[in-house]
Amino acid sequence: MTVLDREAPPRCPPPPPPPAAAPTGARAWARDLALGLRFAASGGREGWTRTALTALGVGLGVALLLAAASVPQLLDARQSRTEARDTPNATSQAVGKGITDTTFLWAEASTEYRGDPVTGRLLRPEGAEAPPPPGVAAIPGAGEMVVSPALRDLLASSEGALLAERLDDRIVGTIGDAGLVDPGELRFYAGSSTLTVDGVGIRSPGYGLDESPAPFDPLLVVLVILMCVVLLVPVGIFIATAVRFGGDRRDRRLAALRLVGADARTVRRIAAGEALGGTVAGLAVGAALFLILRQVVGHVRLWGYGAFPSDLTPVPGLALLIVLAVPAAAVLVTQAALSSVAIEPLGVVRDTGPRRRRLWWRLLLPVLGVGILATTGRVDAMSQSVGAVPIAVGASCVLIGLAGLLPWLVELAVSRLRGGPVPWQLATRRLQLSSGTAARAVSGITVAVAGAIALQMMFGAMQKDFLEITGQDTERADFYVSGDYGDSALAERMIQDFRDTKGVSKVIGTVETYVAATGAPTEHGWQPITSLTVGTCATLKEIAELPSCRDGDTFVGRLDARAAKKVGSAGVKEQNDRLKEAAVPGRPVDLTGNYEEGGKPLLWTLPESARTVVTFPDPMGDVHDGILVTPGALGSVKLPGATARASIKVDRTVPDAAEYVRGTAADIDPTLRINPLTDQERDKQYGSVQNGLLVGGTLTMMLIAASLLVSQIEQLRERKRLLSVLVAFGTRRRTLVWSVLWQTAVPVLLGTALAVGGGLVLAGFMLGIVGKPIGDWWVFVPYAAVGASVILLVTLATLPPLWRMMRPEGLRTE
Structure with a gap:
């Protein structure tokens, strides 16, 4: 046997590779x-x-x-839509007083229904190109209105029957999302043919306010x-x-x-x-x-x-x-x-x-x-x-x-x-x-x-x-109604209509304006002014201590200590002193309240028989010093710039008494403002x-x-x-x-x-x-x-x- 025939010695296997290092850190x-x-x-x-x-x-x-x-x-979206539909006027932005193709008149007609606010406005175009509000295709005509989807559904339901009686215009359209703050908002726009700038109408050329929010x-x-x-x-x-x-x-x-x-x-x-x-x-x-x-x-x-x-x-x-x-x-x-x-x-x-x-x-x-x-x-x-x-x-x-x-x-x-x-x-x-x-x-x-x-x-x-403590007396009245115009006939209608309203137990209605005394100017350079309040004997007894009263009587009201909460002790003395110059029996007064030079007066003479009485705050907490007259004392004289007001007491046991009151106010005039009385007002x-x-x-x-x-x-x-x-x-x-x-x-x-x-x-x-x-x-x-x-x-x-x-x-x- 040769050397080549011998078996080769076994070889050792190669060593295994070293184990891979375990990953560390981020791996x-x-x-x-x-x-x-x-x-x-x-x-x-x-x-x-x-x-x-x-x-x-x-x-x-x-x-x-x-x-x-x-x-x-x-919040930004709500604010943007609110500003986009607001209308500028002379008090918010400079607006021309003349009529143009794009001007229109508007008046606030908001109300409330069972605790929910119902916002609305009356509109009357003055020009052919007057723009409609955001979300509305066209300004509705007289007797027509456009409503939000939520208001449309409410009016069509049995729950909204009383509101449907109040808003009885024909619905001709629906307000789109661009004109609403949120989907559930109750809002309407109603057309008017009687709105004027001499009444409650405000002229505006368009929509959208650019005002910084209050800090x-x-x-x-x-x-x-x-x-x-x-x-x-x-x-x-x-x-x-x-x-x-x-x-x-x-x-x-x-x-x-x-x-x-x-x-x-x-x-x-x-x-x-x-x-x-x-x-x-x-x-x-x-x-x-x-x-x-x-x-x-x-x-x-x-x-x-x-x-x-x-x-x-x-x-x-x-x-x-x-x-x-x-x-x-x-x-x-x-x-x-x-x-x-x-x-x-x-x-x-x-x-x-x-x-x-x-x-x-x-x-x-x-x-x-x-x-x-x-x-x-x-x-x-x-x-x-x-x-x-x-x-x-x-x-x-x-x-x-x-x-x-x-x-x-x-x-x-x-x-x-x-x-x-x-x-x-x-x-x-x-x-x-x-x-x-x-x-x-x-x-x-x-x-x-x-x-x-x-x-x-x-x-x-x-x-x-x-x-803020309002000073309103919720024991004497529950609601306060006011309008931006008025005369004795309107006051009598308000009193009568509200008295005939279901659930109303008491009404105090007045018409108020300011009058200027005629004669030489005072040391301040102008004629002294005072307020004039028109009301029935029953109404005047709610704001003054009258010895006796019948239609045609006239009184001069002075303030006492009870008014100090409203105007302060110094204010009581100042207003009583001013009253001695502004309300003098036998002297004519200007019913327009226009004491500037060049104004056209509307004179009425305060009778010599006017008696001096003491006044006290009404349910709203307002004091009525100055001239107090019954409707018969003025006769047919009109009162430019007057405001009609009514304080209403309701029977809380009558269901929906508040809605009946609001319905009556809408029948009288949809622009009448009605607010509940409250002891305090929240910021x-x-x-x-x-x-x-x-x-x-x-x-x-x-x-x-x-x-x-x-x-x-x-x-x-x-x-x-x-x-x-x-x-x-x-x-x-x-x-x-x-x-x-x-x-x-x-x-x-x-x-x-x-x-x-x-x-x-x-x-x-x-x-x-x-x-x-x-x-x-x-x-x-x-x-x-x-x-x-x-x-x-x-x-x-x-x-x-x-x-x-x-x-x-x-x-x-x-």
Whole structure:
């Protein structure tokens, strides 16, 4: 055998290539987040349910955030349409007095129906090319009118029968969207053939005002800032809660990943990716819900407000911020939640023994917020600017801090609970083992109640600055009717027609104008003037102390101390002194009130028999000094520039008495103004802020209720197997139901107490900024009751799914 025949020694296999280095940094985050996204989308029925609940919870919050981001666009659109249909006149913009091809006359003819405003105008074209209002094809002719779709439907229904009698012109068209503030607005334009500039008509060449809005009161700016914080912080808290749905089962799955070799940082990133998947799906759900809301909003009105779908368009910058901030928050919340949990290959540490929560770091955020608010400068009505950022940041820190304090408070309280009935023991034991989930479920409502308490205390302390005492006597009259023209015949007709109106118990009707005394000018260089009031003896007795009266009598009315509330003590003396020069018996007066040189007078002599009497305020709070005459004293003399007025008392037991009064006023003249008497009048800006709070608060409370229901169902789903086991071992279903109710009741009571304390603290510091004392310490009672009621109702709504989860099918393992 040669050397070549021998077998070659075996060769050693080449060494395996070195393992590829594990990705680090951004690559590791991308890999693990992608793996978490796969788990969220392919986790079987259990995983899909968890992702769906997270998406629904986040979607509800995102939908409300998108609605909030649409508020600037909505307000701008409403303001633009309002200005586009307003008509400039000599008092708002310079308008020529001559008639042209494009001029028209208009007069306000608005009314009210069962608490809802019905806006309207009378129109009369003066030229062939007179433009119609926005949204109207042509100016309606005499006896015709165009109406909004909502008004058309109301007039055609049985509910609008009384209004249809009042607006009896023939409907010839419908107002388009361009001429309406919102889809539910009740508005009309009616044609007129009798409107003149010598009466109540105002000449205008077109539509559209270019006027800057009145500056917002600095005190209201502070209120609006707090309102935005109070409405949006609970939304953010719930979104943070929703991304933690299914946390217990997720941690057990992550322990399995540790068993196959994943390290702690990897499983945390995978958990963040899983939460990110549910959040991204939540963005899609929120966008879909928002689009549905846009279509529904045109058919829904909250507290008298509505909107067109096109108005509900988010500001692009804010929408982009929501799209980026919500997923980022999901990742951060998940990382923060897992930072205190040790996930090992054989289980999760917190399942073996809970660690007591620490208080000190939970106090940092509310203390920081209080410090920011305490160092914020004082704001008053004369402030040139308001520190919006410090106020918003400080209030947000306080409210978010309350959400962080609630789990510690719940754990501290339930750790001392022992004994009691079986449902109570089941509930307290569950809370002792896992109080964080129950606390997070009610944290949103806790923050909302705390914010509502602070807001209401600010409203209560500031309302005196924005409510004016009118001095009107609501015991003597309920309505006040006035027109821009009048004579004794009109006053008599008003009195008679209103007396014959169903539900009217008393009428005080007058005609008022100003007259100038004739003779040498006063030291001021003009003739002294005074008022002249025409009324029947019964009417004059309602405004003056008359010894006796019959038609044809004349009086000179002087003021006494009762008028000091209206004009002041100095004003009483000044007007009485002026009266001695302006109302002298036997001296002629000019009924035109024209005391300028060159004017053509209309003279009437004040009789020598005129007696001096003392007058007192009428139901409107107005004082009637000067000349008081009965219709017979003037005879057929006309009163140019006069105003007809009537105060009306109705029988509140008669249904729709107010509508009968408004119907009579429309029959007399649709341009008559009728207003209810009130003890105090609210500032318009203050009223708009308060109405905005009602709308926003209603939407936020609806979100919280819906989100709390989702959270409660998620908690029950986590305990489905445990409930089924207890029922299988003979536990009564009623016992389990009561245990679930107690599990909700305990955090609710503790959260309500925390909300009351936090709300009072926040209100105290916010009122310090505006320099107002706390007016009512007990304002929290109704809001605490509302918050507790919402949670109770939501808990009751979870009973049907709870009943289904206690079936034996819950023992099945997938």
